Amino acid sequence: MAFALTPDREKQVDEILTRYPERRAALLPMLWLCQRQHGWISPEVIEYVAERLGLSTAAVKGVVTFYTMFFDEPVGENIIWVCRTLSCDLRGGKVIQEHLEQKLGCSAGQTSSDGKFTLLKAECLAACGQAPMVQINDRYYENLDVELLDRIIEAHLTKGAEAAAEEFATHATFRGPRKGASSAPPPPSKEAVRVASQPPPSARSSKGDES
């Protein structure tokens, strides 16, 4: 079935188009609008966007498949991005991922059988000081442990994403700590202590000396 944006979103596209000298420059914000409405960028969405901006479907598809934040297949109601880069990993990112996999009954890259959550791994989401963290939809949840994570997931299931975000989400730079959170940083994980207590690698083992 052919895709079309709602009249309200069409008006937003009209406004977005006024910002750029060329229509093609509106491709990213227009894809965003479409994904917010449709949940993912289906072939019908690609055709719609290509026609609206005067581009080939191949050009639109190339952009969709380049950016990990655009989904080219159906996803769950909520998207959980688990940060697995160094700071989060040292403070339990792997435990967070494994706990989510067990709780949701799906591996990273998959969607839970009830369609409520898609679980994805992410590279550093720039909230390293609040590690470990996940992004759910477009909100950050930081300084996590599995108990807090369970409460966050439960809130999404019982109250919805907006209410869950209102209760638990943090934004590293402009929302401050979650309600009731202590301002003291959580203690380091055992893994962080283990890594920090190891002696630095010797000069001989560095890459430059291997030859």
Ligand code: FES
């Ligand atoms: S390493 Fe996780 S936010 Fe930077």
